[in-house]
Amino acid sequence: MVVQAVETTGISRNSFEHFWNQQGEWVEEPNVRRGGESGVQRINSNDGELLYAKRQTGHIYRSWLYPLGRPTVLREQDALLALTQLNVRVPELIFCGAQRDPDHKWRALLVTHALEGFEEIEHWYAGGGRERHGEAVHDQILQALAENLARMHKGRWQHGCLYIKHVFVRVTGEGEAAKAEVALLDLEKCRQRLTARRAASHDLKQLRRHSSFSDVDWKKLVYFYETAFGSAIKGL
Secondary structure (H helix, E strand, C coil): CCCCCEECCCCCCCHHHHHHCCCCEEEEEEEEECCEEEEEEEEECCCCCEEEEEEEECCEECCCCCCCCEEHHHHHHHHHHHHHHCCCCCCCEEEEEEEECCCCCEEEEEEEECCCCCEEHHHHHHCCHHHHHCHHHHHHHHHHHHHHHHHHHHCCEECCCCCHHHEEEEEECCHHHCEEEEEECCCCCCEECCCHHHHHHHHHHHHHHCCCCCHHHHHHHHHHHHHHHCCCCCCC
């Protein structure tokens, strides 16, 4: 039995088996952790749209609310829905569900739309995006990242794994008409904290450790962030 699921219009009640039985290219090979396996495949919908399916077996987390364990995709689902409500750019959720197999081990799925036109920010840098579009567009990227993070943190949500590889960007248009957008991925560890400041401090310090921003770029990012957040965060 599916214990929790979000479905979009047009997806049947047997969506779990439909998506579970689909096979595609692995973009994140299954890895063993949290007592189970987790990996991500690229698949296509019936309409030919590109989707990403996170497939897990026995991959759970424990908390005081779930001492016996809960599939991690259900926590990620909670975060995707909450951050969408906060106007934080994240992948669009198509389906999420979990069920026990005959051996009573959890099987779980999280299916999202592909972020069309987005790429890892480090790939954008490596491909000459900054040089091509110029500093004004790069400032747009830093500001968009800062504002997305501030909206998330003001809702007391902490990403929990804010590495630079989880920041994706898209630039459309050229010259003065160029527009930069930022999206956040991999919300598996995302959770709410007691205060917005705790969420902010954790994520920003983590991003600083796991990114290659220059001192000048980091100061700009912090400026944009604190402007959007409404106050300074100590230790940045």
